[in-house]
Amino acid sequence: MLSFRWTGTLLAYLLSISNPSEQTPSETCFSSAGTLGSLVECLEKYTVPEKYYDQASYRKAQPTGPQREAWFTAVTSLLSTDNNCSSAIVPSALQDVYGAASFADTDGQSFCVLYEQTVSPSSGLFEKGWGFMVVPSSRNGVSRLLHLSAPHPFYEIGTTAQATDLFKETGAKSLLIPGRMLPAYNIPSTCITSPSKTVYYMTDPVHNDLEPFFDANRAIWEWQTQNGGCPSSSCAFIQFHGKATTTCAQDDIFLSTGLANGTWYTDGVDRPIKRLKKQLNIAFNSGTNTSMPLTISLPSDSRCTLTATKNIVGRYLNNYPITFSHDVCTQSSDPGSTNGVFIDVEQAAVVRGTSAREAWVQALKATFIEMHMNTEM
Numbered sequence: 001m002l003s004f005r006w007t008g009t010l011l012a013y014l015l016s017i018s019n020p021s022e023q024t025p026s027e028t029c030f031s032s033a034g035t036l037g038s039l040v041e042c043l044e045k046y047t048v049p050e051k052y053y054d055q056a057s058y059r060k061a062q063p064t065g066p067q068r069e070a071w072f073t074a075v076t077s078l079l080s081t082d083n084n085c086s087s088a089i090v091p092s093a094l095q096d097v098y099g100a101a102s103f104a105d106t107d108g109q110s111f112c113v114l115y116e117q118t119v120s121p122s123s124g125l126f127e128k129g130w131g132f133m134v135v136p137s138s139r140n141g142v143s144r145l146l147h148l149s150a151p152h153p154f155y156e157i158g159t160t161a162q163a164t165d166l167f168k169e170t171g172a173k174s175l176l177i178p179g180r181m182l183p184a185y186n187i188p189s190t191c192i193t194s195p196s197k198t199v200y201y202m203t204d205p206v207h208n209d210l211e212p213f214f215d216a217n218r219a220i221w222e223w224q225t226q227n228g229g230c231p232s233s234s235c236a237f238i239q240f241h242g243k244a245t246t247t248c249a250q251d252d253i254f255l256s257t258g259l260a261n262g263t264w265y266t267d268g269v270d271r272p273i274k275r276l277k278k279q280l281n282i283a284f285n286s287g288t289n290t291s292m293p294l295t296i297s298l299p300s301d302s303r304c305t306l307t308a309t310k311n312i313v314g315r316y317l318n319n320y321p322i323t324f325s326h327d328v329c330t331q332s333s334d335p336g337s338t339n340g341v342f343i344d345v346e347q348a349a350v351v352r353g354t355s356a357r358e359a360w361v362q363a364l365k366a367t368f369i370e371m372h373m374n375t376e377m
């Protein structure tokens with residue numbers, strides 16, 4: 001698998017050298033891909049792999065202060081596009097690294113993509129690896145204020161393709177994929193430090209606020225709060241993860257809001273996660289679908305400890321407003337202050353696969369009502 005990816009990447013790079021239009025390898029994805037799924041698959045091939053960085057190369061790949069601000073601005077501008085997708089979205093501090101371009105899927109839908117243009121000549125991989133992001137190119141293309149991400153490309157197999165398909169099929173507002181593998185720099189995170197036996201790595205975007213994935217989530221949240229808020233009927237930030245077969249083996253889908261078990265999950269209040277669990281059960285386990293009966297749990301149903309309590313995006317969304325965003329490294333989520341806009345999804349392999357797509361789409365559509373962006377914005 002991995003060697004195929006490397007060969008493919010190298011080939012793409014060699015082809016680009018002889019390309020008269022001087023597109024970078026990542027830019028060539030736009031002309032070679034027919035569907036959003038294949039565009040994302042093409043971009044994902046440039047992901048910075050496991051154990052790639054040492055201290056010097058990691059530092060070199062990290063954004064400078066101005067680049068970090070420009071990245072935040074670029075994400076915000078991307079979310080504001082309405083039939084005006086162009087590289088103008090990218091502030092000058094970032095223009096030699098990032099681009100934005102529209103992409104028309106063969107099925108007729110079109111999207112605006114913020115992506116890294118720079119590919120390292122020596123490795124054939126993203127020079128920076130901060131990630132890429134996709135929105136529908138027009139506001140009319142948005143049905144639900146869902147913000148979907150797959151934080152661990154290649155590491156949690158199938159999650160990038162899954163998040164991409166669900167983004168497209170549900171008419172979600174944004175799709176965010178990091179450009180580095182979780183163990184790209186495999187020394188312990190300086191944000192979520194680990195006295196326990198679980199070690200989180202520097203390049204784990206859900207356990208280190210220095211990863212641009214975190215800034216992108218902050219920008220999305222800020223944009224959302226300034227554009228109608230995040231009503232729990234139609235809006236959520238959903239992270240798609242994969243779990244090992246042996247981890248929480250009793251659960252096929254384990255959902256959490258980044259809070260450990262408690263009355264928050266069992267009280268009578270309507271929460272997105274409770275509706276999602278119910279709708280997933282209908283989509284996967286009712287009627288004719290019982291050939292694939294799945295166990296779908298919340299922290300209140302299961303002893304599974306994948307409750308995402310240290311997920312910094314979850315902490316940020318759950319604790320907002322937060323004084324300093326760096327507090328996410330130390331402050332746990334407060335069940336008293338959250339409406340549950342954050343949903344962490346841990347899944348067995350079968351649930352990430354294409355055979356489960358239709359049921360997932362059905363469940364998401366039934367959980368989050370359709371917006372009428374035209375009239376409301």
Ligand SMILES: *[C@@H]1O[C@H](CO)[C@@H](O)[C@H](O)[C@H]1NC(C)=O
Pocket residue numbers: 077080081082084088089
């Ligand atoms: C695109 O259009 C939207 C809506 O009119 C506007 O808010 C935004 O600033 C425009 N973006 C660019 C880069 O021109």
Ligand SMILES: *[C@@H]1O[C@H](CO)[C@@H](O)[C@H](O)[C@H]1NC(C)=O
Pocket residue numbers: 261262263266299300301302303
């Ligand atoms: C979770 O907490 C609720 C409420 O305190 C309790 O009823 C339930 O038994 C707990 N579930 C687990 C799996 O510990």
Ligand SMILES: *[C@@H]1O[C@H](CO)[C@@H](O)[C@H](O)[C@H]1NC(C)=O
Pocket residue numbers: 283284287288289292355356358359362
């Ligand atoms: C469940 O059944 C519905 C309706 O027949 C169908 O649309 C959906 O694809 C099925 N889901 C799975 C996972 O087979």
